[in-house]
Amino acid sequence: MQDDFETVLTAAQKRVLATLNATLADRLSAMGPEESGLYSYYVRKLEHDALFSQCDLQALEILRMRTGQFGRVWEIGPGVGQLSIMLALDGHQVVAVESESRRAAALLALLDALEKIDGSARDRIAVVQGSFPEALDALDPVERDAVVCLGCTFTAVESKYSAFAAALARFGLGVIDFSCLFTWAPDRAEWRRRARDFASAHGVETTLTTEFFIPEANRGGELFVMTPSES
Numbered sequence: 027m028q029d030d031f032e033t034v035l036t037a038a039q040k041r042v043l044a045t046l047n048a049t050l051a052d053r054l055s056a057m058g059p060e061e062s063g064l065y066s067y068y069v070r071k072l073e074h075d076a077l078f079s080q081c082d083l084q085a086l087e088i089l090r091m092r093t094g095q096f097g098r099v100w101e102i103g104p105g106v107g108q109l110s111i112m113l114a115l116d117g118h119q120v121v122a123v124e125s126e127s128r129r130a131a132a133l134l135a136l137l138d139a140l141e142k143i144d145g146s147a148r149d150r151i152a153v154v155q156g157s158f159p160e161a162l163d164a165l166d167p168v169e170r171d172a173v174v175c176l177g178c179t180f181t182a183v184e185s186k187y188s189a190f191a192a193a194l195a196r197f198g199l200g201v202i203d204f205s206c207l208f209t210w211a212p213d214r215a216e217w218r219r220r221a222r223d224f225a226s227a228h229g230v231e232t233t234l235t236t237e238f239f240i241p242e243a244n245r246g247g248e249l250f251v252m253t254p255s256e257s
């Protein structure tokens with residue numbers, strides 16, 4: 027699978043990327059370092075010309091191969107929303123659920139920039155500023171939707187982790203980075219154990235699709251696709 031933005035992004039997406047990079051750089055320099063980690067995380071990405079990590083690009087390709095198969099594609103923890111924006115440019119209806127207010131505000135600013143280039147793509151993205159899974163209506167049917175969950179580390183009580191994982195498992199397809207789900211783990215065996223445990227706890231299948239490396243963070247990971255169990 028190709029995983030370089032030059033080959034994965036379309037010409038239209040590359041034009042939008044240039045605007046996103048510039049908009050985000052302006053916003054970060056106006057903001058300056060702050061305690062939430064937003065500034066340092068994205069400054070490092072921009073310095074490496076890597077707003078898109080390999081796993082973002084791989085997730086984009088996995089979903090592009092399935093365009094039209096889902097009602098919506100949800101991204102949980104989109105940060106400033108670079109992947110959600112590319113998903114919308116690929117034609118998906120996107121729901122971006124971001125719990126942290128500064129990241130959600132930056133995402134909305136990037137969407138304003140997108141609006142000026144492609145208003146239809148902007149209209150395909152709904153932003154929910156809230157915490158998953160509480161932000162997901164328990165009765166909202168998501169069996170025909172896909173979910174993407176990349177780099178979603180956070181510290182919480184065990185019941186929050188269980189509810190989060192159970193909600194992910196309701197979707198018709200998931201693209202999940204188990205190396206970072208809740209806590210970061212350096213060990214490949216641990217990523218695979220997490221994927222297996224997730225599958226058996228929720229009666230779904232988790233299939234390893236591809237591995238990735240994030241140079242600016244000096245860490246690797248693997249993407250798994252979650253699908254409902256066939257039995």
Ligand SMILES: C[S@@+](CC[C@H](N)C(=O)[O-])C[C@H]1O[C@@H](n2cnc3c(N)ncnc32)[C@H](O)[C@@H]1O
Pocket residue numbers: 079102103104105106123124125126129156157158159176177178179180
């Ligand atoms: C390390 S960042 C990754 C951002 C983006 N996915 C990326 O890879 O660049 C994790 C993001 O998940 C968000 N997040 C953590 N827990 C969340 C939750 N329960 N619901 C929604 N967003 C959450 C954080 O605020 C943060 O923006």
